[in-house]
Amino acid sequence: MSHPSESALAHGTPHQGEHHDEHVNHGSLRSYLTGFTLAAVLTIIPFWLVMGHVLSSTLVTTLIVLGLAAAQIVVHVVYFLHLDTKSEKGWNMLAFIFTMVLVVIVLGASVWVMYNENANMMPMSPQYMNHQQGS
Amino acid sequence: MNTIAIDTDHSEPRDFLCLKEEHPHNGTLLGFWLYLMSDCFIFAALFACIAVFGTSYAGGPSARDVFDLPGLAVNTALLLISSVTFGFAMLEMARERKRAMLAWLAVSGVLAACFVGLEIHEFVTMIADGAGPGRSAFLSSFFTLVGTHGLHVTVGVLWLIVLMVQLGKHGLTEANRRRLMCLSMFWHFLDLVWVGVFSYVYLVGVLR
Numbered sequence: 001m002s003h004p005s006e007s008a009l010a011h012g013t014p015h016q017g018e019h020h021d022e023h024v025n026h027g028s029l030r031s032y033l034t035g036f037t038l039a040a041v042l043t044i045i046p047f048w049l050v051m052g053h054v055l056s057s058t059l060v061t062t063l064i065v066l067g068l069a070a071a072q073i074v075v076h077v078v079y080f081l082h083l084d085t086k087s088e089k090g091w092n093m094l095a096f097i098f099t100m101v102l103v104v105i106v107l108g109a110s111v112w113v114m115y116n117e118n119a120n121m122m123p124m125s126p127q128y129m130n131h132q133q134g135s
Numbered sequence: 136m137n138t139i140a141i142d143t144d145h146s147e148p149r150d151f152l153c154l155k156e157e158h159p160h161n162g163t164l165l166g167f168w169l170y171l172m173s174d175c176f177i178f179a180a181l182f183a184c185i186a187v188f189g190t191s192y193a194g195g196p197s198a199r200d201v202f203d204l205p206g207l208a209v210n211t212a213l214l215l216i217s218s219v220t221f222g223f224a225m226l227e228m229a230r231e232r233k234r235a236m237l238a239w240l241a242v243s244g245v246l247a248a249c250f251v252g253l254e255i256h257e258f259v260t261m262i263a264d265g266a267g268p269g270r271s272a273f274l275s276s277f278f279t280l281v282g283t284h285g286l287h288v289t290v291g292v293l294w295l296i297v298l299m300v301q302l303g304k305h306g307l308t309e310a311n312r313r314r315l316m317c318l319s320m321f322w323h324f325l326d327l328v329w330v331g332v333f334s335y336v337y338l339v340g341v342l343r
Contacts, residue, residue, distance in 0.1 A: 102176070
């Protein structure tokens with residue numbers, strides 16, 4: 001499978017008087033179709049798992065769904081957003097990595113902190129207790 | 136005379152600072168990418184809300200009660216296909232085929248508009264069933280996250296319409312290409328965020 005940036009169609013026809021960035025990558029038909037196929041498979045599997053109640057353990061299903069979502073995000077970034085180490089001389093990749101690190105910190109820390117807050121709280125309202133038992 | 140002195144009467148303009156520093160030729164695409172990354176933070180904060188409030192039903196309807204998974208599958212398919220057809224439009228742009236490009240852009244716009252329409256229908260149905268954003272913390276965070284995403288898609292569709300008029304009037308000028316590349320990034324980015332929404336908010340939501 002060829003990498004999107006290596007495609008012959010990637011740059012189109014050069015124009016006189018235009019200042020096309022050398023690394024602008026529009027992808028190719030093949031990269032879009034590969035991305036679409038992978039994304040479709042990675043979408044159908046979690047829907048099938050959840051709607052068909054395939055696995056008895058909800059924890060395992062949850063972890064698989066989240067894992068497939070992470071994989072699909074990578075597929076989208078590579079095949080649709082054409083992020084590679086060359087785009088915008090590497091600044092795109094740098095900004096992306098920086099953002100992902102902060103997003104993981106924001107999400108992870110929020111869940112961690114709030115879980116602990118919740119666990120260490122005073123006794124809960126009856127309403128909430130009912131839901132804890134129900135789920 | 137010092138030979139290192141700055142050569143002021145050099146005929147061509149030249150870089151005399153940071154000769155080796157690699158900078159993008161055109162800053163717009165990088166700037167737009169940075170905007171998208173900042174948008175990531177907005178969505179990350181809203182995802183964090185859902186993660187924290189996901190089971191705070193306040194005695195109201197749970198995720199299992201309010202989510203319509205077959206409808207979600209249709210919505211997801213619409214957005215994914217519109218992402219690919221936008222990619223086809225960009226390929227036609229690279230090949231200088233304006234009519235084909237406009238046709239693919241129109242297809243992408245219609246698919247995204249259908250997505251927004253279905254989402255509005257879902258929201259209206261939920262609110263009519265007493266599962267509005269004021270019902271519980273779970274529903275507040277759900278409406279905020281999914282609504283913010285839907286608002287982004289709506290703005291994307293408006294942007295697409297304006298850009299199609301521009302392209303029809305002025306053709307594939309350099310400025311229009313740049314705008315189209317920005318919109319393309321925006322479009323694919325929103326599809327990427329949707330992957331997180333349907334996986335985490337909906338699918339994991341009904342499992343919690």
